[in-house]
Amino acid sequence: MKAAVWHGMKDVRIENVEEPVVNPGQVKVKVEWTGICGSDLHAYHHGIGVQTGAPHPISGEMAPLTLGHEFAGTVAEVGDGVTNVSVGDRVTIEPLIYCGECEYCRQGRYNQCERFGFIGLNANGGFAEYAIVQPYMVHKLPAHVSLEEGALVEPTAVAFHAVRSSRMKVGDKVAVFGVGPIGLLTILSAKAAGAAQIIAVDVSDERLAKAQEIGATAIINGARQNTEEEILALTGTGVDVAFEAAGAQPTFTNAVSTVKKGGEVVVIAAFAKPASIDLMQLMVKEASVTAILAYRHIFPEIISLIANGTLDVKQVITKKIALDNLIEEGFELLIQDKSQAKILTKIQP
CATH class of the missing domain: 3.40.50.720 (NAD(P)-binding Rossmann-like Domain)
Structure with a gap:
C-alpha cells in the first residue's frame, strides 16, 4: 500500500509499504481523508520525538513511521474480541495513545497519561491507505456527516x-x-x-x-x-x-x-x-x-455538533490534494501560502 513515511527532518517519502495485518483486539481502517496538522509540519521541517532505536513505551513503534493523526475512513477489518464497530462502519479516529493505568488515566484525564502519545507521531498513522488502531480510538459517524468532516473532528476537538x-x-x-x-x-x-x-x-x-x-x-x-x-x-x-x-x-x-x-x-x-x-x-x-493539551471525552459531542449543523467545520477547508502531492502541495505550500488553512489529503487512489 502507499503511505507517507517520515524518515527524518525534511525527509518524508511517499512509498509503497507492506499493508498492515490486524491482530486480536485491533481495528483496521481504510483511510479516505487525512488532514495536515501543524505537528505534521513540525515533523517534516524540524523532526519529531520518536527516533530510531527509541520505541514508544505503549505502541512500541519507532522511526521510520507513517505520519497523520487527523483521519477518517471505513472499517476494513476487525480483530477477535472487537465488538464496538463492524466492517463497513464509517468512522473517525481519536488518535491519542494512553495506558489506562496511570494516576491520570484512572482519573479520566487520559490526555495527561504518563506515557501519552499520538497515532501518526508515535505510531503509524493515517497518511496511508490502511491504518491499524485500537477500538477505543474509533468513533462512528452518522450517515449525513461526510468523511471529509470526519477528518476534521480531531482538530475541532482541540x-x-x-x-x-x-x-x-x-x-x-x-x-x-x-x-x-x-x-x-x-x-x-x-x-x-x-x-x-x-x-x-x-x-x-x-x-x-x-x-x-x-x-x-x-x-x-x-x-x-x-x-x-x-x-x-x-x-x-x-x-x-x-x-x-x-x-x-x-x-x-x-x-x-x-x-x-x-x-x-x-x-x-x-x-x-x-x-x-x-x-x-x-x-x-x-x-x-x-x-490545554489535545482533548478528552469530547469526540461524541463534536460529532453531534457537526451533525446538527452547530459546527460547520467545512468552512476551514481551503484545499484538497492527492497523497502523491502531499509534500509539494501540502507541507511546502502551508509554509509559503498563508492563505491556506486546512488542507485535506485524499488517501485512496
Missing part, C-alpha cells in the same frame, strides 16, 4: 476542548490570537458556546478574511495595527478570555495585556521555546494563564 475548559460564559468577549486552522476552529467553537464578541488577531489578511467569514466580529492585523489599543477600543476594558493559538511571544504578550481584570489567557498552541510573562500585570489584574 479547539472545542480549549473553549469548554476555559471560564468563558455566554455573552462574553473573547480574542483569538492566531487564526490558522486551530484558531479558526476556536472561533467556530466560541461562537457555538455563545461568545458575544470574537476578535481575531493575525498578520495574514487572507486568514483574517476567513476568520471574519466564519464568525469573527472584528479583525486586527497585528503587523499594521496596535493590537492592544484596538482591542481596548473595541471592548472598553479588555476581553474575558484570550485564546493564544499562535505560539509566539508577541501574541502571548498581547493576550496577557488585553484580558480584563479577572480574565483568562488560554494557551492552545505549542511554543517552540520558553515564553516570558509580565507577572506584575497578571497580579494587578488577578488574571490567570491556563493551557
Whole structure:
C-alpha cells in the first residue's frame, strides 16, 4: 500500500509499504481523508520525538513511521474480541495513545497519561491507505456527516476542548490570537458556546478574511495595527478570555495585556521555546494563564455538533490534494501560502 513515511527532518517519502495485518483486539481502517496538522509540519521541517532505536513505551513503534493523526475512513477489518464497530462502519479516529493505568488515566484525564502519545507521531498513522488502531480510538459517524468532516473532528476537538475548559460564559468577549486552522476552529467553537464578541488577531489578511467569514466580529492585523489599543477600543476594558493559538511571544504578550481584570489567557498552541510573562500585570489584574493539551471525552459531542449543523467545520477547508502531492502541495505550500488553512489529503487512489 502507499503511505507517507517520515524518515527524518525534511525527509518524508511517499512509498509503497507492506499493508498492515490486524491482530486480536485491533481495528483496521481504510483511510479516505487525512488532514495536515501543524505537528505534521513540525515533523517534516524540524523532526519529531520518536527516533530510531527509541520505541514508544505503549505502541512500541519507532522511526521510520507513517505520519497523520487527523483521519477518517471505513472499517476494513476487525480483530477477535472487537465488538464496538463492524466492517463497513464509517468512522473517525481519536488518535491519542494512553495506558489506562496511570494516576491520570484512572482519573479520566487520559490526555495527561504518563506515557501519552499520538497515532501518526508515535505510531503509524493515517497518511496511508490502511491504518491499524485500537477500538477505543474509533468513533462512528452518522450517515449525513461526510468523511471529509470526519477528518476534521480531531482538530475541532482541540479547539472545542480549549473553549469548554476555559471560564468563558455566554455573552462574553473573547480574542483569538492566531487564526490558522486551530484558531479558526476556536472561533467556530466560541461562537457555538455563545461568545458575544470574537476578535481575531493575525498578520495574514487572507486568514483574517476567513476568520471574519466564519464568525469573527472584528479583525486586527497585528503587523499594521496596535493590537492592544484596538482591542481596548473595541471592548472598553479588555476581553474575558484570550485564546493564544499562535505560539509566539508577541501574541502571548498581547493576550496577557488585553484580558480584563479577572480574565483568562488560554494557551492552545505549542511554543517552540520558553515564553516570558509580565507577572506584575497578571497580579494587578488577578488574571490567570491556563493551557490545554489535545482533548478528552469530547469526540461524541463534536460529532453531534457537526451533525446538527452547530459546527460547520467545512468552512476551514481551503484545499484538497492527492497523497502523491502531499509534500509539494501540502507541507511546502502551508509554509509559503498563508492563505491556506486546512488542507485535506485524499488517501485512496
